[in-house]
Amino acid sequence: MDEAVAALGGGAKLIAGGQSLLPVMKLNLAAPTDLVSLAGVPGLADIADGGDSVTVGAMCTHTQVAGSGIVQARIPALAAMADGIGDAQVRNAGTIGGSVAHNDPAADYPAACVALGATIVTDRREIHADHFFQGMFMTPLEDDEVITAVRFPVPERAAYAKFANPASKYAVAGVMVAKRGTGVRVAVTGASGDGVFRVTEMEEALEDSFSAEAVAGIGVSSHELLSDTAANAEYRAHLVTVMAKRAVEACG
Amino acid sequence: MSGNGTGIGASVKRKEDTRFLTGRGRYTDDINLPGQLYGYILRSGMAHAKIGTVHTDAAKAAPGVHAVFAGKDMEGVGGIPTGWLIHSKDGSPMVEPPHPALALGKVRYVGDCVAIVVAETADQARAAANLIDVEREELPAVASIKAAEADGAPQVFDEAPGNVCYDWEVGDKAATDAAFEAADHVVSIDVVNNRLIPNAIEPRAAIANYDPATGEYTLYTTSQNPHLTRLLLGAFVLGLPEHKLRIVAPDVGGGFGSKIPHYAEEAILTWTAGQLGRPVKWTCDRIDAFKSDTHGRDHISTARLALDADGKFLGLHVSTKCNLGAYLSTFATCVPTYLYGILFAGPYTTPAVYCEVKSFFTNTVPVDALRGAGRPEATYLLERLVDKAASELGMDRVEIRRQNFIREFPYQTPVALQYDQGDYDATLDLALEASDWDGFEARRAESAARGKLRGIGISTFIEACGIAPSAVVGSLGARAGLYESGSVRVHPTGSVSVFTGTHSHGQGHETTFAQIVSDMLGVDFDAVDVVHGDSAKIPFGMGTYGSRSLAVGGTAIYLAVEKVIEKGKKIAAHLLEASVEDIEFENGSFTVAGTDRSKSLGEVALTAYVPHNYPEGLEPGLEETAFYDPLNFTFPAGTHVAEVEVDPETGEVDLVAVTGSDDVGRIINPMIVAGQLHGGLAHGIGQALMEECVYQDDGQLETGSYMNYTMPRAADLPSFSINHNTTLCTHNPLGAKGVGEVGSIGVPPAVINAVIDALRPLGVHDMSMPATSQRVWQAIQQAQG
Numbered sequence A: 001m002d003e004a005v006a007a008l009g010g011g012a013k014l015i016a017g018g019q020s021l022l023p024v025m026k027l028n029l030a031a032p033t034d035l036v037s038l039a040g041v042p043g044l045a046d047i048a049d050g051g052d053s054v055t056v057g058a059m060c061t062h063t064q065v066a067g068s069g070i071v072q073a074r075i076p077a078l079a080a081m082a083d084g085i086g087d088a089q090v091r092n093a094g095t096i097g098g099s100v101a102h103n104d105p106a107a108d109y110p111a112a113c114v115a116l117g118a119t120i121v122t123d124r125r126e127i128h129a130d131h132f133f134q135g136m137f138m139t140p141l142e143d144d145e146v147i148t149a150v151r152f153p154v155p156e157r158a159a160y161a162k163f164a165n166p167a168s169k170y171a172v173a174g175v176m177v178a179k180r181g182t183g184v185r186v187a188v189t190g191a192s193g194d195g196v197f198r199v200t201e202m203e204e205a206l207e208d209s210f211s212a213e214a215v216a217g218i219g220v221s222s223h224e225l226l227s228d229t230a231a232n233a234e235y236r237a238h239l240v241t242v243m244a245k246r247a248v249e250a251c252g
Numbered sequence B: 001m002s003g004n005g006t007g008i009g010a011s012v013k014r015k016e017d018t019r020f021l022t023g024r025g026r027y028t029d030d031i032n033l034p035g036q037l038y039g040y041i042l043r044s045g046m047a048h049a050k051i052g053t054v055h056t057d058a059a060k061a062a063p064g065v066h067a068v069f070a071g072k073d074m075e076g077v078g079g080i081p082t083g084w085l086i087h088s089k090d091g092s093p094m095v096e097p098p099h100p101a102l103a104l105g106k107v108r109y110v111g112d113c114v115a116i117v118v119a120e121t122a123d124q125a126r127a128a129a130n131l132i133d134v135e136r137e138e139l140p141a142v143a144s145i146k147a148a149e150a151d152g153a154p155q156v157f158d159e160a161p162g163n164v165c166y167d168w169e170v171g172d173k174a175a176t177d178a179a180f181e182a183a184d185h186v187v188s189i190d191v192v193n194n195r196l197i198p199n200a201i202e203p204r205a206a207i208a209n210y211d212p213a214t215g216e217y218t219l220y221t222t223s224q225n226p227h228l229t230r231l232l233l234g235a236f237v238l239g240l241p242e243h244k245l246r247i248v249a250p251d252v253g254g255g256f257g258s259k260i261p262h263y264a265e266e267a268i269l270t271w272t273a274g275q276l277g278r279p280v281k282w283t284c285d286r287i288d289a290f291k292s293d294t295h296g297r298d299h300i301s302t303a304r305l306a307l308d309a310d311g312k313f314l315g316l317h318v319s320t321k322c323n324l325g326a327y328l329s330t331f332a333t334c335v336p337t338y339l340y341g342i343l344f345a346g347p348y349t350t351p352a353v354y355c356e357v358k359s360f361f362t363n364t365v366p367v368d369a370l371r372g373a374g375r376p377e378a379t380y381l382l383e384r385l386v387d388k389a390a391s392e393l394g395m396d397r398v399e400i401r402r403q404n405f406i407r408e409f410p411y412q413t414p415v416a417l418q419y420d421q422g423d424y425d426a427t428l429d430l431a432l433e434a435s436d437w438d439g440f441e442a443r444r445a446e447s448a449a450r451g452k453l454r455g456i457g458i459s460t461f462i463e464a465c466g467i468a469p470s471a472v473v474g475s476l477g478a479r480a481g482l483y484e485s486g487s488v489r490v491h492p493t494g495s496v497s498v499f500t501g502t503h504s505h506g507q508g509h510e511t512t513f514a515q516i517v518s519d520m521l522g523v524d525f526d527a528v529d530v531v532h533g534d535s536a537k538i539p540f541g542m543g544t545y546g547s548r549s550l551a552v553g554g555t556a557i558y559l560a561v562e563k564v565i566e567k568g569k570k571i572a573a574h575l576l577e578a579s580v581e582d583i584e585f586e587n588g589s590f591t592v593a594g595t596d597r598s599k600s601l602g603e604v605a606l607t608a609y610v611p612h613n614y615p616e617g618l619e620p621g622l623e624e625t626a627f628y629d630p631l632n633f634t635f636p637a638g639t640h641v642a643e644v645e646v647d648p649e650t651g652e653v654d655l656v657a658v659t660g661s662d663d664v665g666r667i668i669n670p671m672i673v674a675g676q677l678h679g680g681l682a683h684g685i686g687q688a689l690m691e692e693c694v695y696q697d698d699g700q701l702e703t704g705s706y707m708n709y710t711m712p713r714a715a716d717l718p719s720f721s722i723n724h725n726t727t728l729c730t731h732n733p734l735g736a737k738g739v740g741e742v743g744s745i746g747v748p749p750a751v752i753n754a755v756i757d758a759l760r761p762l763g764v765h766d767m768s769m770p771a772t773s774q775r776v777w778q779a780i781q782q783a784q785g
C-alpha cells in the first residue's frame, strides 16, 4: 500500500477494474503518465461481517459483492444492486472502490452508500458518505489517497429499484430506500448531473408510514434533472417516483 | 437432388465453425505484411466548415512518422464514385457532386476524412494526428431532412440547390389520382423511418501494399464485394487496370450493407502505399466507426390509401423524403428508389400505386444500404397504413389483408415488378396458428390482471431479392451488372474447389454452397471447399448484398456443376464405349442407361487430367465456369407476428413473442436459414424498439457510442418461433429466393402494430420507431391529456 501511495502523485493514476478509467482514456479525456494497479495489494478484496455493519474491501468486484453470502444475508439490497450493474463483464472487472472513487452521477453505489449511511475508509481517514459524493466525478479524495474499504451499517430493511439506460445499463433513475430504527433514507442516482441526492419529502412520508402509497404522490422537481436521449427531465422525474415506490414495495 | 445427410435440405454444421468458434478466423486486421506502417485517419470534428491550409509540419516531425497527406496532396486523384444514376421526374440526372477521398476546400460531416498520418506504430500515428492544425471556418450545418429543405437552408453543395439530389417517381400518377377520386375511404399516415448505425462486430480495416517489381497493388479490405471495390477503386479513383489491382476481402465480421460501399479510406490507403512503397495498415476504432461507416434508412413519408366500401385497396400514394448524408455512397441513390418505390404493391392487388421520392444532402454520415435496404422502409410504411385502415374502417386486421392478397401468379404490379410465385394465405394461416392469434384475448386479460397492457401486431409482406436482370437495372441507371459467377474445379482425385463471386461474412456460404455441389456431384461434403473473396482467385463477382448470394451466386454454381456433368458424360461415354446420350449421372456415378456399367466421378476426373484414353477433340481438365444473369428478382414473402407487454407506469415495452412464417424458397440448410432469420429479426426488433441515430442540429453525432446507441442484446429478445411454407422461385433452377434480410424487413411494423394495439385502450393511435420507454410513456401522457 505504501508503495502504491508513493507511486501516485504526479501524473500517475490508480487503476482498479479499469471499467471507468479505460473508457475515459480511450476518449482522450484522461492521459495518465502511469497506472498504479491495486491488484497486488493484499487484503483489499475481503468482505467482513462486523455485526452491525458489513465492510467491503475496495477491490471487491461487483460480482463478488453480488455473490457474497455475508452481503446476501445481511444487506440483500446491496447484493441485488451489485448484481444489476452493467453487464457480466463489467461486474467481473469493476470494483466498489473504483465506482465510489469515480462518483459517476449514473453509478449505482453512490445511492447505496448514501441511503445506507456508509463510511468510506481510505489509507488515511474515514469519510461519511454524506460528505463524500460532492457532485459529478467530485470527491474529497486527495490525488494520492487510496480507498481501502466501504463500511455499510446493516439496515432493518432496504431495497434498490433501478431504471437502466437501455444502451449503457447505467442508472437513468436508481432509488435506494433504507430503514433503520425510526430513520428512513431515500437516495437517488442517475437522475441528476450533480450525482446522488436525497429526497427528504419522501423520507419524511415514509417515516410516517412506510408504504409505497406514501411516496406515490411525491414528485421531485424536474428542474435540476438530466435530459438525454434515454430520458428527458420530465420523464426522469416521473421515473424517480416510480422507482421509489417500487423500492419501498420491494422492502417487503 | 438426392438430399443425403449433408445434401440439400440438411442442417449440416457449418464448415466455418471451427475457424470462427476457436479464434482461427483471419480478418483483415490479422494480416500483417513485412515492413508495414500504420495509418491514422484524422477526421473532421465539425459538420460543415471551409478548410484552408492543413499544417502538417509538426506531425511530420513527430516520433515514428513517415508521412502525412491531406486533401491537396491527393488532388488530381479521382473522387469516390457512386454506383447508380437516378433521373428526376423531369428527366434530369441527379446532382452528383465530387467526393474527394481527403476533404478539399470543405468538410461536410463529422467524420469526413481530412488527413492520413503514417507512422511506425498505430499509437504514434494517432498521437501525431493531434499535432495537425487545420485552418477552418465553421459553416452552418443541416443535419436533418427538415433542416435541409427549409427556406434559406445552408447548402451542402453549391451545385445542389435546396440540397436536393433528385426528385424521383415511379407508378402511374394519373391512375392513382383517379383511384382516390373513386374511393369510399381514404386513410392517410405520416411515418418516420429512423436512421440506424449498422454496427458490424468487426470494424472496417484495410492494409494496402504496392510492389514496385510487378507494379501491382494489393488491398486487403473489409468488403462484401471485392470485385466491385476493384472496379470502383481501379477504374474510377486510381486509374489502375484490373491486373494491377488485387482486392482481397478475407474473413469479414459482418457487413449488413455497411461493407458494400467503396470507402474513401480504401482509396487513401492504396494511394499512400504507392507513394511510400511500403504496406500501410489501418483499423477503424469503434468511435470512428459510428461516424464513418455508412448509416441506413432515414426517411420521412406521408402516404394515402384509397379503399372501396368493402375495404378493397384501390390506390396508394406515397411521398417520401430521404436523407442521403453528405456524399453519395455506392448504392445510396438506388436504395430509396429502385429498392423502395417498387415494393409498394406489397402482397396486395392494389391496382394503382404511385411513389415519389425526394432525396437530400445533409451534413451527416453518408447513408447506404442496411440490411433490407429500402424494403424495410417500404414494408413499414405499407403495413402501418394497412393496420390504420383496418382500425379506421372498423375491419379486422387479418381480414383486410386477406381480402387484398394477390392469388394469381405471375402477377404484374403497377410499380414495375412481376411476382413469379407465392402463397400469401398459406404463410398467413401458418403464422396465425403458430402465434395462437385466436387465443390472444385470454393472454391480454392475464396481463391486465398484472397491470400490464398486452398487444399483438401483424405484418404481411413481400420483398425483392437478387436485384436483376442486368439489362433492366442498366436501363434504370445501374453502373454495374448484377449477375454472378461460379466456377467448379474437380481435381484429379475427385475433390472439388468451388469459386464464387459472392462473399460470405457470416452467411455460411462455405457450407451451403458445398452442400449444393456435394449433392449434385455425389461427392463427400468434406471433399468440397468453397473459395471466395479474392479477386486474384475468383473469375469475377458482384458480391453479397440484397440476399442475392444463393439465388444468383448459388445458381451460377449450379450451372457450372451442370457443365461439369455434361463434360463428364462425354469422358464416361468414351471410357464405357457407349454413346453420350445413353450416359446417366446419379450419386457420383456415370452409368450406361439400363446397365450396371459405370464410372465414378473420381475415375472420370482422373481421366480428364491423365487423358491417355480420351475422347478425340475434347479438352483435358474438369473445370467449368458459369455466369448467371437472373431473369427477375426473387420474392420471399411471409407473415410476422409480434406480441408485446407494456408497463403503463414506465412505458417499457417487453417483447414477449415473435412468430415468423416465411416463404424463402428452397431451403438448402435449415439451420443456417434459421440463423439468418434470427439475426434479421433481432435487427428489425432493434430498429422497432431500440436503435436510433440522433444528430444535434449543428451536425454533431449525439449517439456516437454504445453509451446511448442501443443495440438489441440476446436478453432483450424472446425465443423466436420460425415457420416455413415454401413455394419455389420459378426462374432459377434451385427455386431459391433469399433469407438474409427477411427478418429486418417483416418484423418492424409487426412490433409497432403490437405496441399500438396494446396502447389503443388508452387512446394512443400512433407510435414512432423506436418505441422506447420514454416515447411510449409520452404517448400515454398525451393521450390521457
Ligand SMILES: Cc1cc2nc3c(=O)[nH]c(=O)nc-3n(C[C@H](O)[C@H](O)[C@H](O)COP(=O)(O)OP(=O)(O)OC[C@H]3O[C@@H](n4cnc5c(N)ncnc54)[C@H](O)[C@@H]3O)c2cc1C
Residues within 6 Å of the ligand: A013, A014, A015, A016, A017, A018, A019, A020, A021, A022, A023, A038, A058, A059, A084, A085, A086, A087, A090, A093, A094, A095, A096, A097, A098, A099, A101, A102, A104, A106, A107, A108, A109, A141, A145, A146, A147, A148, A168, A169, A170, A171
Ligand atoms: C459498459 C459499462 C456499463 C456500466 N454500467 C454500470 C452500471 O450500471 N452501474 C454502475 O454503477 N457502474 C457501471 N459501470 C461502471 C463500473 O461499475 C465500474 O466498475 C466503476 O465505475 C469503476 O470501477 P473500476 O474498478 O473499474 O475502477 P477504474 O476504472 O479502475 O477506476 C475508476 C477511477 O477510480 C479510481 N480508483 C480506483 N480504485 C480506487 C481506490 N481503491 N481508491 C481511490 N481511487 C480509486 C481510479 O484512479 C479512477 O480514477 C459500467 C461500466 C461499463 C464499462
